[in-house]
Amino acid sequence: MSALKDLLGELVTDVDALVSFSPSGSYYERARDATDGGDVDLIVVGAENTVGADAFVELPLEFAEVTERVRFGIEGALDNEYLSDGDDVACATAVFDDDVDTVSRVRVDAERHSGVYDLFVNSRADPAVIRDVLDVVIELGQKGQKGKPVGALFVVGDAGKVMNKSRPLSYNPFEKSHVHVGDPIVNVMLKEFSRLDGAFVISDSGKIVSAYRYLEGSAEGVDIPKGLGTRHMAAASITRDSSAIAVVLSESDGLVRAFKGGELVLELDPEAY
């Protein structure tokens, strides 16, 4: 038994921090006792700081994939200066159930920064709006339009500039309406209109500004993974030409992708949610 403890214990030897994901109250207390007075920092990542941790990173969405969840937590901890480049951290997560069952050892590398934390926290749009858009898009990816796969493109934030760099493909059904993403009725409308060509434009505060927009951002120098088509290129381009972010559901591979500053920063499989 002690040989096994040694073997697996190597995972947490000499770490600089323990990053605890959505801990229960009792787990947090044990983690605090275990790190108290030592040189291991304790950082909590979760939807809410229910345990009252000093070092806390808010998780805007329960990333189904542990790698994404861990990446978000680490990039958030870096941004808040709870961690620094080169730190070794142990991340304790619950993957199969509600209790911690998985520990990953990760070296913090500030260079290999995916931008997923920035996407939510350092965008013009409200993080809650970005989360609401991702929720609608994930749901659309799971169910499709009347069972058929559908593609969609949402541009979020900096709407004035986005409107200037795009043009209408048809009459805007949201003209003069004051509706917001996140409202269940509006989400039904968005899913209904996703059959239409072009992009949705959403303001910083979540107001639906327009559907049916043809984006005209410049693709020059925009580098996105090979195989992605014009919808993804248009999404990436507009985020380089403005402070908006873009969320795309691909009709062909069913994945949800987010772009910021002309780059792909997040890729999710809706079926995992």
Ligand SMILES: Nc1ncnc2c1ncn2[C@@H]1O[C@H](COP(=O)(O)OP(=O)(O)OP(=O)(O)O)[C@@H](O)[C@H]1O
């Ligand atoms: N500049 C643009 N602005 C807004 N929408 C666009 C633009 N270019 C293409 N689209 C939309 O993307 C749709 C799909 O185009 P295309 O197949 O080339 O993209 P894609 O990136 O391969 O997306 P998918 O993975 O969904 O097939 C078009 O029917 C159109 O509605």
Ligand SMILES: [Mn+2]
């Ligand atoms: Mn395509």
